[in-house]
Amino acid sequence: MNEEILPEENELPKQNTYSEDSIKVLEGLEAVRLRPAMYIGDVSDRGLHHLIQEVVDNSIDEALAGYCKNIYVTLHADGSCSVQDDGRGIPTGPHPVKMISTLEVVLCTLHAGGKFDKGSYKVSGGLHGVGVSCVNALSMDFTATIHREGSIYQQRYSKGDPQTPVEIIGTTEKTGTTIRFLPDSTIFKTVHFRAEKVADRLRELAFLNPDIIMTLEDEREEGTKEVFCYPGGLVDFVRYVDESVTSVVEPVLISGSGKSDSGADTIVEICFEYNDSYSETLLSYVNNINTVEGGTHVTGFRSALTRTVNSYAVNNNLIKTALSGEDFREGLTAIISAKVAEPQFEGQTKTKLGNSDVEGVVRSIINEQLAIYLDSNPKVAKKMIEKATLAAEARMAAKKSRELVRRQSALEFSSLPGKLADCSLRTAEDTEVYLVEGDSAGGSAKQGRDRRFQAILPLRGKILNTHRARMHKVLDNEEIRTIITAIGAGFGEEFDADKSRYGKIILMADADVDGSHIRTLLLTFFFLHMRDLIHQGKLYIAQPPLYKVKKGKQEYYAYNEAERDEVIRRIRKDKIVLDDKGEEILEGATSDGIIISRFKGLGEMNPEQLWTTTMNPEKRTLLQVTIESVTEATHVFDTLMGEKVEPRREFIERNAQYVKNLDV
Ligand code: 0RA
Secondary structure, X not given: OOOXXXXXHHHOOOOOOOOHHHHHHHHHHHHHHHOHHHHHOOOOXXXXXXXXXXXXXXXXXXXXXXXXXXXEEEEOOOOOEEEXXXXXXXXXXXXXXXXXXXXXXXXXXXXXXXXXXXXXXXXXXXXXXXXXXXXXXXXXXXXXXXXXXXXXXXXXXEOOEEOOOOEEXXXXXXXXXXXXXXXXXXXXXXXXXXXXXXXXXXXXXXXXOOOOEEEEEEXXXXXXXXXXXXXXXXXXXXXXXXXXXXXXXXXXXXXXXXXXXXXXXXXXXXXXXEEOOOOOEEEEEEOOEEOOOOEHHHXXXXXXXXXXXXXXXHHOXXXXXXXXXXXXXXXXXXXXXXXXXXXXXXXXXXOEEOOHHHHHHHHHHHHHHHHHHHHHOHHHHHHHHHHHHHHHHHHHHHHHHHHHHHHHHHXXXXXXXXXXXXXXOOOHHHOEEEEEEOHHHXXXXXXXXXXXXXXXXEEOOOOOOHHXXXXXHHHHOHHHHHHHHHHOOOOHHHOOHHHOOOOEEEXXXXXXXXXXXXXXXHHHHHHHXXXXXXXXXXXXXXXXXXXXXXXXXXXXXXXXXXXXXXXXXXXXXXXXXXXXXXXXXXXXXXXXXXXXEEOOOHHHOOHHHHHHHHHOOOOOOEEEOOOOOHHHHHHHHHHHHOOOHHHHHHHHHHHHXXXXXXXX
């Protein structure tokens, strides 16, 4: 809420020339400009990209209704974005009630879309579902161009305020809608669209809607164009997610539908496979919205999978006693896509499906369809059961290690790891724990911290790569056990992020190759085993400075090269010293007594320096770890931490151009 920006009063549209109806309409959009965060979540990078999503969702709905096949998104050089579709086009004729063009009503009224379409499984009604009018309200320039009934119609807006009437600007044989908008830079903290983020969402939508062809063109800088179209749908999606791991059981596709309480059909499509990793990747969607927190469709799938495979295995004498749900999840990658007529979204981030009847619908589809599948594919069935049996054996072995951890955390204070220097405050919200690479940096951090609310846990050496380890191996690892006990939120099935003993968990490692390796290992662990801590915004990365600039008794710290050069310029009062190659002198003593040193590692800083630069909440910068797309994050971790070497090499080569400050 504190991210809202109140526009100056004179920016608000003041119009006297409109009918009563239009004034009401404008008041609606004024509200959006006054409290943008209430409508699109926030005004950061996230909210900005939400604008594109809002427009694309409308086109997807048009496609789901069966009228549109192509959606073309362009990021223009002037900073605007356009979304073009070949649907029916927004109606342009006079609105039966409001007496103005229906197009104008749609562009100026919150939630207008829903009134027209009775199609039940709409994306656009989903998460925020505020419609294209919201995008209009938050755009400096906004142009809608409609191809419909032989004519091209166009209307322009600024900040939700019409600049032209709906005009006919030409003739056409095509139909479709193009929305082009330039986000308002006085509202958004950033107005830079990130092509990669847009691509991630379009790719996801293309997997979920195999009949749609989506294109993203970036006209800025080099100019790139990418087409997303996956005729294989969820099977292609599973293969994409598991690209960097080896599959053990090939994708199984199951679909069906059933009557929901609302009377409409709930449609379910599920695809899953098993790979040779030990973790579970489950992605779920309702009406194309990623249900990050899961919900009834996920619960239904899980219980039916366990039940159906168990009863097949027992009936065919493949096992004696039933295996547990956990055993069927090891190495499982599953994607669930449900279409629900009146979805109820619950949970902290409103991404958990609440409709209780959906659970039963999903369960009976899986029970029925999977049983048929297993009966006709005995080889696949056998492999699934072998995989689960191995997992069960490992689970027994893990029990011992797990009990060790459980005992430790049960005893609480007395059993906190010896290495942990705890803080004195006991309220989780106000406290933080630093996971520090190396004993020497750990020592400095212990001395430099504010012991009331800062705890320090030094980590010795490399932690285990949890991506390639079974649960009991994970728990056998000393460093990981210490982390689990220190955080105190449990592990595995019992993990509960709400129980974290600290409000912030801060990873602090050197800014070199070893440091980033350790950071990646820790991130892998948190992503796989304590993901809710990330969803709740509790995981952070400390940012130690890279340079110290010293003149006489004055010391300055700089976190990157640009900042360092700025500091030098400031103390030299704009006298820049160049070396014989014409470059600025950056390291060592300069002619005017400025000493520039590069911090090689945290260990080089004394406790006071560490406090001032990296730990003092008043001065430090922390990077909050967030997951923008679970699909993409899974993919990156699989690639970086998995067993296949070739995808990793390709990933690093592809991304090397973005990596700066590589300290090799
Ligand atoms: C209202 C009614 C109809 C279509 C649309 C809106 C529509 C909205 C958007 C937004 C982006 N692309 C869109 N395409 C269509 C139904 C029109 C009819 O009955 O002909």
